[in-house]
Amino acid sequence: MAKKNTDEVRFAPTGIGDEKDGAVQKGVDLPSATRKKHKSLGLSEDDLKSMFKQMYLQRRFEERAMQQYQKGKFGGFLHLYIGQEAVSTGTVFALNDDDDIITAYRDHGWGICRGVTPKEGMAELFGKVTGCSKGKGGSMHFAKTENHFWGGYGIVGGHIPIGGGLGFANKYEQNGRIAACFFGDGAVDQGSLHETFNISKLWGLPVIYVVENNGYSMGTAAKRHTVEDIVDRAKGYGMKSAVVNGMDVFSVYETMKEVAEDVRENSEPWLLEIRTYRYRGHSMSDPQKYRTKEELETYQKNDPIERIKRYLLGNDILNEEEIEEIENKVEQVVLDAVEFADASDFPDEAELYDDMFVEDDPYFHN
Amino acid sequence: MAELQFREAIREAIDEEMGRDEKVFLMGEEVAEYNGAYKVSEGLLDKYGFKRVIDTPISELGFAGIGVGAAMNGLRPIVEFMTFNFAVLAADQIINHASKARYMTGGQITIPMVFRGPNASAGQLGATHSVAFDSMYAHFPGLKVIYTSEPDDAKGLLKSAIRDDNPVLFMESEQMYGLKGEVSEEDDYIIPIGKGKIKREGSDVTIVAHGKMYHVAKQAAAQLEKDGVETEIIDPRTVKPLDLPMIIDSIKKTNRCVVVDEAHPFAGFSAEIGFLIQREAFDYLDAPVQRVTLPDVNAPFAKNLFDAWLPSPKQVIDAVNQVTYRN
Numbered sequence: 218m219a220k221k222n223t224d225e226v227r228f229a230p231t232g233i234g235d236e237k238d239g240a241v242q243k244g245v246d247l248p249s250a251t252r253k254k255h256k257s258l259g260l261s262e263d264d265l266k267s268m269f270k271q272m273y274l275q276r277r278f279e280e281r282a283m284q285q286y287q288k289g290k291f292g293g294f295l296h297l298y299i300g301q302e303a304v305s306t307g308t309v310f311a312l313n314d315d316d317d318i319i320t321a322y323r324d325h326g327w328g329i330c331r332g333v334t335p336k337e338g339m340a341e342l343f344g345k346v347t348g349c350s351k352g353k354g355g356s357m358h359f360a361k362t363e364n365h366f367w368g369g370y371g372i373v374g375g376h377i378p379i380g381g382g383l384g385f386a387n388k389y390e391q392n393g394r395i396a397a398c399f400f401g402d403g404a405v406d407q408g409s410l411h412e413t414f415n416i417s418k419l420w421g422l423p424v425i426y427v428v429e430n431n432g433y434s435m436g437t438a439a440k441r442h443t444v445e446d447i448v449d450r451a452k453g454y455g456m457k458s459a460v461v462n463g464m465d466v467f468s469v470y471e472t473m474k475e476v477a478e479d480v481r482e483n484s485e486p487w488l489l490e491i492r493t494y495r496y497r498g499h500s501m502s503d504p505q506k507y508r509t510k511e512e513l514e515t516y517q518k519n520d521p522i523e524r525i526k527r528y529l530l531g532n533d534i535l536n537e538e539e540i541e542e543i544e545n546k547v548e549q550v551v552l553d554a555v556e557f558a559d560a561s562d563f564p565d566e567a568e569l570y571d572d573m574f575v576e577d578d579p580y581f582h583n
Numbered sequence: 584m585a586e587l588q589f590r591e592a593i594r595e596a597i598d599e600e601m602g603r604d605e606k607v608f609l610m611g612e613e614v615a616e617y618n619g620a621y622k623v624s625e626g627l628l629d630k631y632g633f634k635r636v637i638d639t640p641i642s643e644l645g646f647a648g649i650g651v652g653a654a655m656n657g658l659r660p661i662v663e664f665m666t667f668n669f670a671v672l673a674a675d676q677i678i679n680h681a682s683k684a685r686y687m688t689g690g691q692i693t694i695p696m697v698f699r700g701p702n703a704s705a706g707q708l709g710a711t712h713s714v715a716f717d718s719m720y721a722h723f724p725g726l727k728v729i730y731t732s733e734p735d736d737a738k739g740l741l742k743s744a745i746r747d748d749n750p751v752l753f754m755e756s757e758q759m760y761g762l763k764g765e766v767s768e769e770d771d772y773i774i775p776i777g778k779g780k781i782k783r784e785g786s787d788v789t790i791v792a793h794g795k796m797y798h799v800a801k802q803a804a805a806q807l808e809k810d811g812v813e814t815e816i817i818d819p820r821t822v823k824p825l826d827l828p829m830i831i832d833s834i835k836k837t838n839r840c841v842v843v844d845e846a847h848p849f850a851g852f853s854a855e856i857g858f859l860i861q862r863e864a865f866d867y868l869d870a871p872v873q874r875v876t877l878p879d880v881n882a883p884f885a886k887n888l889f890d891a892w893l894p895s896p897k898q899v900i901d902a903v904n905q906v907t908y909r910n
């Protein structure tokens with residue numbers, strides 16, 4: 218065989234276009250949304266209003282957070298969930314309130330959905346003592362364990378086995394609870410996922426593992442970092458699985474509800490690939506050269522909040538004024554949260570040493 | 584007092600704690616149906632059943648993380664590693680998660696769990712099976728680290744470790760599992776974490792040695808006694824929290840110190856003890872602190888090289904002679 222020119226040697230797939238025809242590769246292909254109406258999904262009109270309000274709250278919370286970040290009110294990472302709100306919302310409405318949820322660092326929406334108040338959340342971003350994690354965690358480590366939200370984790374894939382452990386404890390205690398563990402498409406490439414899937418199936422752990430496939434792992438399109446369809450990983454482990462349209466809260470709700478029931482009943486793990494899209498950069502310093510504006514716009518046409526708004530209007534559940542009223546209320550809640558965070562104190566310096574150990578007066582080496 | 588093997592003392596500790604608290608369970612490779620790679624868990628499956636004595640696949644990262652999640656969610660796991668050399672694959676869970684989750688959630692999470700298994704070398708097992716990890720883990724805030732030398736210490740401290748509400752690393756040694764020693768028969772025998780023990784009293788020189796190195800120090804002390812040198816051996820038992828006052832008090836009496844450690848020299852236990860002594864007892868020292876450690880070299884296989892690599896009583900005697908200016 219003739220030796221190839223060195224320039225032609227390739228390892229990682231390159232570029233935003235298809236290698237063969239140059240056509241733009243979309244981040245993810247959205248499966249079709251459920252056709253069911255809210256009643257056949259078991260959702261009341263009040264449920265729909267809360268879902269809309271919840272998603273709009275997550276959205277405005279983050280838009281305001283971004284503004285505050287740009288104003289220099291706080292530093293560190295800020296990974297926005299904007300575009301993915303249907304995933305957290307559909308899930309939290311489908312699961313029981315005492316089912317355990319754990320996720321990665323893109324966690325603001327999750328926290329808010331599971332009872333981190335906008336004030337506690339914003340204050341955490343600001344690193345204030347009034348934050349949900351007392352200013353010790355920041356953007357990546359929202360948590361509210363009393364509501365069974367175990368937090369956001371910053372090591373890609375690191376919390377996947379921990380999610381398995383939450384489910385392990387539930388099975389051990391036979392308490393009827395299940396766990397749901399969320400992570401990005403990038404985390405699918407980690408060994409921790411594969412170890413955890415194998416053990417989970419082997420031990421019958423009642424856990425729903427969910428990839429929020431938003432098409433990108435930082436600047437690398439899913440098609441450039443992982444082979445085949447992610448959902449097919451389940452096959453190798455004999456896990457039940459499904460692909461879900463994550464831009465539609467009804468679809469997420471419907472599947473989550475069914476899957477949760479199965480997991481609760483049969484104590485076995487599932488893998489869901491929920492396809493969604495993040496509108497903003499990976500974090501705040503991302504020039505987003507890896508995708509086109511057109512691509513972003515395509516997904517924005519499927520915006521989950523606009524979609525439920527249309528449904529509410531179209532089915533005469535809310536009129537324009539009522540929607541606006543909700544939006545204004547949410548806006549005020551978020552503005553109050555910003556004001557609260559701004560006015561709150563930073564943790565006292567003595568608190569540097571708090572929360573390391575359970576004891577009141579632990580040993581610190583020096 | 585009962586004479587027990589090291590493995591029996593550990594087993595008793597696990598057995599007693601599993602008996603007293605339903606939330607305590609044991610998982611690891613070969614712990615259940617095989618009765619333990621080193622027979623530590625022998626009989627526990629029969630007694631407690633498959634729910635609480637669990638065989639894992641060879642997935643250190645996976646099962647350590649499942650342990651962390653289970654601990655967060657209310658259980659008290661004992662995660663056994665076949666050796667701490669393999670726990671390196673689970674380091675993400677120990678270092679990035681178990682030690683940090685409580686802090687970064689502002690105290691919302693509690694992780695009452697024990698990671699345990701043999702540490703350091705065990706004869707000619709080659710470079711990847713011979714490393715001591717106690718100082719490495721002690722480096723990280725949020726973890727407690729125990730590496731005991733005798734069955735009695737092991738029993739009392741492991742029971743404390745299992746009851747502790749923080750993540751604790753409890754280290755053993757393949758080579759010590761068969762070692763016999765008197766173990767207290769006191770009901771519910773507990774040794775507090777963080778308390779060292781003066782294992783030999785003497786006025787000429789302090790030797791600080793823990794884990795397997797305690798036995799090397801003990802052999803050296805026997806020889807030195809014949810030569811008229813009375814050593815005081817301090818076994819800290821717990822690497823972190825460290826019983827520094829016990830070490831300093833001893834040095835104030837002997838004015839000399841040798842640290843024996845089964846880790847490599849750079850930034851390890853011996854370096855730390857050396858620093859602390861100069862800070863706390865500088866004016867009491869009649870000689871610079873000396874240390875006996877592994878060289879800055881991987882474990883070799885060949886018998887002669889391995890023997891040269893591992894700290895020996897001879898090296899301890901030489902170090903003592905140095906600090907007592909006897910050579």
Ligand SMILES: Cc1ncc(C[n+]2csc(CCOP(=O)(O)OP(=O)(O)O)c2C)c(N)n1
Nearest residue numbers: 323371372373401402403404431433434435
């Ligand atoms: C172990 C590890 N490696 C690398 C990183 C840096 N990093 C943070 S997020 C990220 C991309 C992950 O993407 P994905 O899992 O798809 O989640 P998304 O950001 O899309 O929500 C990378 C590489 C990290 N935090 N942890």
Ligand SMILES: [Mg+2]
Nearest residue numbers: 401402433434
């Ligand atoms: Mg992604």
